[in-house]
Amino acid sequence: MKISFLFVGLLALGGCTLDPNYVRPESPVPAQWPTGDAYGDVGRQTGGAQAQDVALPAPWQQFVQDPKLSRVIDAALLNNRDLRRAAANIESARAQYRIQRSDLFPTLSAGGDYTRSRTQIATGGDSTSIVGNSYSVSAGLSAYELDFFGRVRSLSRAALEQYLATEEAARAARISVVAEVANxxxxxxxxRALLDVAQQTQASAEQTVKLIQARLSGGISSRNELRQAETIFQRARSDVANYRTLIAQDRNALQLLVGQSINDDWLPASLSPETAMFAEVPAGMSSTVLLSRPDVAQAEHSLLAANANIGAARAAFFPRVSLTASGGFASGELSGLFSSGNKAWSFAPSISIPIFDGGFNRANLAYAQAQRDGLVADYELAVQAAFRDVADALARAGTIDEQLDAQRALYEASLESYGLSDALYRRGVGTFLDALDAQRTLYSAQQTYLSALQLALENRVALYRALGGGV
Structure with a gap:
């Protein structure tokens, strides 16, 4: 009975560790998103959000509404080489955790021995040879550490947290691939849309050049007008060549992200404001949502691993108790090896008490504590960087609609102005310089409007990514 109580007590003691009590560091950022003129309605919505209004963004399949883009992202998540590397890292970390965790359990092994020996015995002037056989079979454990002070458990916990950190890194990589493919x-x-605009401008400018050439032959237009008309034609012609190059490079970059060749029917034809490419990203949430971002979660798991390493370093100051034991059979005859009279066993506990180590254990503990302090700073920095990512995206989201409206109005006004100026010039009422200036303004307005559309879409992706995505 006393032995049973002692055994239970040892097990209870073995379940303890010397890890410091973990308290998550305070988030060094405001509880709500910033507000102000730059944030518009978005800022007013988030400013009224309560701390309990926390929800991660929807899965990317709900965020991405373009069927072609969804197909491309699916292929990227399956074939992207960075994700394959991340998956291999997860398997490696999982194996490391299993290796470390195996130290919590005794290693049992079994073996058998056979020995044949010859002994020469001299008696007087004669000698006698004795030949003997020895058979043994045993099973046992060797140098199993009884984890009274939690050293092995702390190391196992540290390996587990590193494994979980690797999983979060892989989740961050998946979110990154989704965002990069979308961008x-x-x-x-x-x-492709800019190429269409450049081609249309080139065709229109070419018609203008031909018209002026005809009028120049008739003595109506000047050679200066012809050269001025050629400036916008050559500019558009150059842009057409440049955009064709960019489109080829864009496709190459997309194929690298996807990890395979992409069919033409997977690619977008152009960029249009009528195309619903992405869903709205709800912003009425408190900054607590950042704690679930994979990079922030990864930093916290690394911090928890460092906390466990402190427990292992503390446990090194206490004695280590190891147990070696075996049991089996030994006999000189194989036929009687397993008889009851041939049992054999050994029991050899050992204890190691640190007395003098030249300050190794103290230095190791100081190192573990310094590592923990550094990872606290890393965690806080990750939270701050995440907050800035969201705040920047919200600042753009709060003003992008007004910017798009202004750019659209500029494009429509430029289009009408060019139509009127060109019509007046062709009728001989307006000047060529007015028509040329209106055409240049229209071309620039079309390019600027498309760039604003691109910015709006990329910012929606940035906000989705900043809030932690949904992978």
Missing amino acids: AYILLATD
Whole structure:
């Protein structure tokens, strides 16, 4: 009975560790998102959010509403080499955790021995040879540490937290791939739209050049007007060549992200404000949502691992108790090896008490504590960087609609102005310089409007990514 109580007591003691009590560091950021003129309605919504209004963004399949882009992202998540590397890292970390955790359990092994020996015995002037056989079979454990002070458990916990940190790193990599593929897709769509605009401008300018050449032959227009008309034609012609190059490069970049060749029917034809590429990202949440961002969660798991390493370093100051034991059978005859009279056993506990180590254990504990302090700073920095990412995206989201409205109004006004100026010039009422200036303004307004559309879409992706995505 006393032995049973002692055994239970040892097990209870073995379940304890010397890890410091973990308290999550205070978030060094405001509880709500910033407000102000730059944030518009978005800022007013988030400013009224309560701390309990926390929810992660929807899965990317709900965020991405373009069927072609969804197909491309699916392929990227399956074939992207960075994600394959991340998956291998997870498997490696899981194996390391299993290796470390195995120290919590005794290693049992079994073996058998056979020995044949010859002994020469001299008696008087004669000698006698004795040949003997020895058979043994045993099973046992060797140097199993009884984890009274939690050293092995702390090391196992540290390995587990590193494994979980690796999983969060892989989740961050998946979110990153989704965002990068989406941005590459947006860029390709924008460059294709800009190519269309450049080609239309080139065709229109070419017609103008031909008209002026005809009028120059008739003595109506001047050579200066012809050269001025050629400036916008050559500029558009150069832009057409440049955008064709950019489109090819955009496709190459997208294929690198996807990890395979992409069919033409997977690619966007152009960029249009009528195309619903992404869903709205709800911003009425407190900054507590940042704690679930994979990079922040990864930093916290690394911090928890460092906390466990402190427990292991503390436990090194206390004695280590190891147990070696075996049991089996030994006999000189194989036929009687397993008889009851041939049992054999050994029991060899050992204890190691640190007395003098030249300050190794103290230095190791100081190192573990310094590592923990550094990871606290890393965690706080990760939270601050995440807050800035969201705040920057919200600042853009709060003003982008007004910017788009202004750019759209500028484009529509430029289009009408060019139509009127060109019509007046062709009728001989307006000047060529007015028509040329209106055409240049229209071309620039079209490019600027498409760039604003691109910015709006990329910012929606940035906000989704900053809030932690949904992968």
